[in-house]
Amino acid sequence: MVAKTMDELVSICKRRGFIFQSAELYGGLQGMYDFGPLGVELKNNLKKAWWQSMVYERDDVEGLDSSIVTHRTMLQMSGHEGTFSDPMKDCKECGHRMRADHIVDNKCDNCGSEDLTEEREFNLMFKTHIGALDDGSNLAYLRPETAQAIFGNFKNVVDSTAKTTPFGIAQIGKAFRNEITARNFIFRVREFEQMELEFFVKPGDDEKWHDYWLEQRLNWWEEQGVPKSKIHVLDVPADDLAHYSKKTYDLEYEYPHGIDEMEGIANRTDYDLGNHTKSQDELNITAKVHKNTQSTQKMALQDQETKEWYVPYVIEPSAGVERGMIAVLNEAYHVETLENGSERTVMKFKPHLAPIKAAVIPLKKNKPEIVEMCKTIKKDLQKLGLGRILYENTGNIGKAYRRHDEVGTPICITVDFETIEEEIPTVTVRDRDTMEQKRIPVSELKKYVMEYFI
Numbered sequence: 001m002v003a004k005t006m007d008e009l010v011s012i013c014k015r016r017g018f019i020f021q022s023a024e025l026y027g028g029l030q031g032m033y034d035f036g037p038l039g040v041e042l043k044n045n046l047k048k049a050w051w052q053s054m055v056y057e058r059d060d061v062e063g064l065d066s067s068i069v070t071h072r073t074m075l076q077m078s079g080h081e082g083t084f085s086d087p088m089k090d091c092k093e094c095g096h097r098m099r100a101d102h103i104v105d106n107k108c109d110n111c112g113s114e115d116l117t118e119e120r121e122f123n124l125m126f127k128t129h130i131g132a133l134d135d136g137s138n139l140a141y142l143r144p145e146t147a148q149a150i151f152g153n154f155k156n157v158v159d160s161t162a163k164t165t166p167f168g169i170a171q172i173g174k175a176f177r178n179e180i181t182a183r184n185f186i187f188r189v190r191e192f193e194q195m196e197l198e199f200f201v202k203p204g205d206d207e208k209w210h211d212y213w214l215e216q217r218l219n220w221w222e223e224q225g226v227p228k229s230k231i232h233v234l235d236v237p238a239d240d241l242a243h244y245s246k247k248t249y250d251l252e253y254e255y256p257h258g259i260d261e262m263e264g265i266a267n268r269t270d271y272d273l274g275n276h277t278k279s280q281d282e283l284n285i286t287a288k289v290h291k292n293t294q295s296t297q298k299m300a301l302q303d304q305e306t307k308e309w310y311v312p313y314v315i316e317p318s319a320g321v322e323r324g325m326i327a328v329l330n331e332a333y334h335v336e337t338l339e340n341g342s343e344r345t346v347m348k349f350k351p352h353l354a355p356i357k358a359a360v361i362p363l364k365k366n367k368p369e370i371v372e373m374c375k376t377i378k379k380d381l382q383k384l385g386l387g388r389i390l391y392e393n394t395g396n397i398g399k400a401y402r403r404h405d406e407v408g409t410p411i412c413i414t415v416d417f418e419t420i421e422e423e424i425p426t427v428t429v430r431d432r433d434t435m436e437q438k439r440i441p442v443s444e445l446k447k448y449v450m451e452y453f454i
């Protein structure tokens, strides 16, 4: 069972501290969100799982963390300054701005007026200025995708790691797009995070690797609790392809607001490396194929057997962190009717994604021996490095269980009178999904918790 509406998800996210509207205090900043105490944990865990799978579990991928403020020329060469725009129209009646391709019956979706401006292109990149001058000479952009700096560092990585095709460079980081209409909670936002891999292959091997990554990514999402049966693979029609793509698979998930893109896996060909190889004199040339024999060597690799130089093709799996979070939250969300007729809301996150791994709860909050034992257990478990272990002393065990079900804590550990009186102390361990409780010796707790998460 999943959330029926986005409102249901938004509500639990706010109530339990996953996600808040940015600058809510001052009426909210549209298209921006802040991640609360649980949201930051969930987000970090999702990114960690991606990095684990994309970098640590492979030996053909290296990591990168590049600057957000991006050299203007980089984004001119990549084609973003010229083409990264949406067509928009303004309503002359109320001033409302809309994406031209989203307008129904040529009417303003705010006031219904048919008095709209002509279509205009609106560039989606955020501008900024470097240094003190603000005269346009030092214009820079906040990156609209993390990919360009990967291409920009291609030679640095090749030279410093001795990698050759097939190999990849992975990056997780913020990107910014000044969307005309931000909407659907954290689905379409102006500041967001991407998890991008640029995987470099020999031309001709690109289609094989494209299909390989499609399979890999579907498997990964399933490991995060988003089943393949909920993901629709769209072979993006030629007319809708981005300016750099030969072929793209969109992984579309069944969101509460409808079926929509969660990740794109694009065959970017040699478009980017080719573009960054061109001289600045050619800036305004937007040819799709680059045969610049004079300077391709800058971004080219040499075939060890034939000694020929080639510009690698790029396969790019690019996932949105926030879009992934909604899918994970949606799949985790369960409302169950218990035997006694009451309802419980439970977030059935995969253990590695759970914001809180275990809660340690004293049965009586004012009993010093119990409290001390709880603190010791928390400290010991925290050292395992699994993520957050929470010592929670609210004094109401029933309420604590309900709260931890709702935030998806897999294990609750309760210390009671028996624990401190027994010769071999034991604690009660409660499982989030089955609600089963059992007693295990404190001395075996570390092992139990480790085995649960690994």
Ligand SMILES: [Zn+2]
Pocket (backbone or CB within 6 Å): 091, 092, 093, 094, 095, 096, 108, 109, 110, 111, 112, 113
């Ligand atoms: Zn209007």
